[in-house]
Amino acid sequence: xxxxxxxxxxxxxxxxxxxxxxxxxxxxxxxxxxxxxxxxxxxxxxxxxxxxxxxxxxxxxxxxxxxxxxxxxxxxxxxxxxxxxxxxxxxxxxxxxxxxxxxxxxxxxxxxxxxxxxxxxxxxxxxxxxxxxxxxxxxxxxxxxxxxxxxxxxxxxxxxxxxxxxxxxxxxxxxxxxxxxxxxxxxxxxxxxxxxxxxxx
Amino acid sequence: xxxxxxxxxxxxxxxxxxxxxxxxxxxxxxxxxxxxxxxxxxxxxxxxxxxxxxxxxxxxxxxxxxxxxxxxxxx
Numbered sequence: 669x670x671x672x673x674x675x676x677x678x679x680x681x682x683x684x685x686x687x688x689x690x691x692x693x694x695x696x697x698x699x700x701x702x703x704x705x706x707x708x709x710x711x712x713x714x715x716x717x718x719x720x721x722x723x724x725x726x727x728x729x730x731x732x733x734x735x736x737x738x739x740x741x742x743x744x745x746x747x748x749x750x751x752x753x754x755x756x757x758x759x760x761x762x763x764x765x766x767x768x769x770x771x772x773x774x775x776x777x778x779x780x781x782x783x784x785x786x787x788x789x790x791x792x793x794x795x796x797x798x799x800x801x802x803x804x805x806x807x808x809x810x811x812x813x814x815x816x817x818x819x820x821x822x823x824x825x826x827x828x829x830x831x832x833x834x835x836x837x838x839x840x841x842x843x844x845x846x847x848x849x850x851x852x853x854x855x856x857x858x859x860x861x862x863x864x865x866x867x868x869x
Numbered sequence: 870x871x872x873x874x875x876x877x878x879x880x881x882x883x884x885x886x887x888x889x890x891x892x893x894x895x896x897x898x899x900x901x902x903x904x905x906x907x908x909x910x911x912x913x914x915x916x917x918x919x920x921x922x923x924x925x926x927x928x929x930x931x932x933x934x935x936x937x938x939x940x941x942x943x944x
Contacts, residue, residue: 735900735904736897736900736901738904847889850892854899855895
């Protein structure tokens with residue numbers, strides 16, 4: 669849960685990139701990382717298998733420096749999309765403040781997108797988070813593929829965007845739409861920032 | 870909520886750091902506004918130490934008067 673901590677003058681928010689395997693979640697983080705100025709480049713932690721699929725998760729700490737007197741950090745995570753890493757996805761979702769759902773625009777991946785979205789809702793509910801109110805942004809990735817291979821934005825939105833949340837078309841492989849998506853989810857998360865509860869004496 | 874689809878082609882790849890700078894500018898504004906709005910909320914009362922009404926035993930608090938008396942008695 670993100671909190672404005674007036675004691676330590678810190679703001680920390682956790683954003684998770686969710687979606688089916690090979691939809692482009694890690695690619696999103698890699699592009700963000702590539703755009704960071706040298707002085708802000710921390711370590712991007714990425715654990716992958718020998719076939720380059722995300723085994724555990726990616727973690728990119730985004731230290732934004734001091735803003736309005738507060739040390740501000742965004743922690744970006746991805747989950748492994750493969751169905752059999754369910755336990756890891758649950759773990760990564762703990763304490764999440766906002767989710768970017770990265771959908772694969774390929775028509776043949778529609779069922780995987782829906783399955784992953786259902787998995788997200790189930791895992792959020794298990795964590796005691798309300799999937800209907802948690803900040804969420806949809807990203808329809810791989811828009812650079814031939815039109816015959818991909819669903820239209822309207823089709824994808826109709827099938828996946830039940831909550832009518834902001835959505836973005838993206839070609840994460842070359843950075844298209846990556847920062848627009850991040851800006852949108854960051855904005856939604858920040859709008860829900862709360863001060864810590866004050867203890868009454 | 871308003872939908873805002875965005876598209877961007879290969880040729881629009883910005884120079885390194887440019888996208889991040891724009892992101893920072895936007896986010897800084899958001900955070901400044903948010904922090905300001907939260908900062909105006911009533912704060913928890915700060916407990917202050919009160920000066921004891923009765924001085925500790927043996928502590929001379931009216932020193933000038935006592936000095937005057939001592940000088941008077943010594944005369």
